[in-house]
Amino acid sequence: MSDSDLEDLLRSADELVEQKELRDDLRSADDLLCKVEAATAAAAAAAAAATAAATAVPAVSMMCWKKRDSEGNLIFARPRSTRNVSNQAGCSRNTDPPVDAPDPDCDLVFAPAIAPETVEGFLRDLQQSLSDTTGDEVVAQTPSASLLASTNWSTRTSFFSESWRAARPHLVNTVVAQANVGTHICQQCWSKTSVVWCRDCRPHPFFCADCDVSMHTRHPLHNRDATTAGYFQPLAPTTHVLNMALCSCVRFVPVEIPDKICGCASESLSLKPGKTVTVITMNGRHELSMPELACEACAATWTTGVDDLLRSDYWPATLHFATIYATDVFFSFEEMKMAAPGLSFQAYLRMLDQRTLRFGRTGKISLHQKFL
Incomplete structure (x- = not known):
């Protein structure tokens, strides 16, 4: 074979190789084009589905709660530029809060996933x-x-x-x-004209003179008003109405009294007033007498002691108790002090003094710090 024939064969072989490579390139380009067209179609289908889903979901009402002061003015949050972000710079990425975590400095947004009419x-x-x-x-x-x-x-x-x-x-x-005082019938006996209106005897506050004595001998701490003067006139516990006039009487401190003090019959016991003491309650100051029992048969006597006062929910100022306090006075001051730490002790006493005057009683309250 001559050299020219050999060169022709080599040239033909090279052309065949180039044609094969060209066909391979064309086939690869066709495959790539098919893949691109398939991806484009899938993306278009996904976009269409997302659009359809978005149009099918109803609009959600957003409601943002704003803080306001006592006058109704908006309280704006601090600008983000003034917030302290120095500590966040040194934190690792693992310690960052999740993306969905709410920002404590942002207003609370409430988005109910319910229909607009709901x-x-x-x-x-x-x-x-x-x-x-x-x-x-x-x-x-x-x-x-x-x-x-x-x-x-x-x-x-x-x-x-x-x-x-x-x-x-x-x-x-x-x-x-x-x-307006008006004219009312006694709501206890339903026969006589009422002369006393009691603020604490609800729902039947009107009493005649006899029913008033019968009821408030047992409840001397009630706040009463007389109606004999044509207007409501506050009455002290030791005052009652007799023949349309105001008269003084004796009222006892409501404490527990024993049924018997000796072996004699209970009919021989008589109740008599003891020493006068000052009783302090949340309604102010009351001047009452301590009860004493005496047996007419054997001359046995009983007087109220400190233990009797404690059992009746009182606290004595001294062991000889010229003044006694309802324990509610101490508990109320503690609760008011917890709710309003700025409340002064003297302001609390002035409030009790005003309660005393409001309900027709007199006298100043002197309560020592050691009892609170």
């Missing part, structure tokens, strides 16, 4: 509970007004003020009418 119903119920309007007034309001009142603090305040403004004349007239 949200409107919820807001109407919320407006009704926050406002002080009656059921008729709430029904009379339009749904749009109710929805606005539920989401707008100033609108709720306006509705609240309007309802009180409408009801205030009736409330004032009722209070003024209640101050």
Whole structure:
């Protein structure tokens, strides 16, 4: 074979190899194009499905709760630029909060996954509970007004003020009418005209003179008013009405009294007043007498001791107890001090003094710190 023939064969072989490589490249390009077209179609289908799902889900109402002060003004959060982020720089990525964790400095967002009409119903119920309007007034309001009142603090305040403004004349007239003494029948015997009105004997506060003595000899700490002067006149525990006039009487400190003090019959026991003591309660100061028992048959006597006072829920100022305190006075001061640490001891005493004057009694209260 000549050299020219050999060169022709080599040239033909090279052309065949180039054609095969070209066909392989074309086949690879076709495969790649098919893959690109399939991926594009899948992406388009996914986008269409996402669009359909988004249009099918109803809009969710977003409600943001804002902090307000006592006058209703908004309290804005601190700007993010002023927050202390120096500690976050040194933290590792593993200690960062999750992406879905709420930011404590952000306002709380409430997104109920419910239908819009259910949200409107919820807001109407919320407006009704926050406002002080009656059921008729709430029904009379339009749904749009109710929805606005539920989401707008100033609108709720306006509705609240309007309802009180409408009801205030009736409330004032009722209070003024209640101050009129009038004429009432005793609600105990239902036969005589009442002369005393007791603030603590509910729901039957009107008493005639005899029923007043019978009831409030056993309950001397009740707050009473006489009606004989044509107006309500506060009465001290040691004052009662006799023949349309105010008279003094003896009232005992309500403590436990034994049934027997000796072996004689109980009919021989007589109750007589002992020394006068000052009783301090949440209604102020009372001047009462300590009860004493005496047996007419054997001359045995019984007087109230410190143990008897403690069993009756009192605390003596001294062992000779010229002044005794209801334990509710101490517990109330403790509770008020816990709720309002700035409350002074003297302010608490002045409050008790004002309660004393309000209910027709006199005298200043001197309570030492060591008893609290």
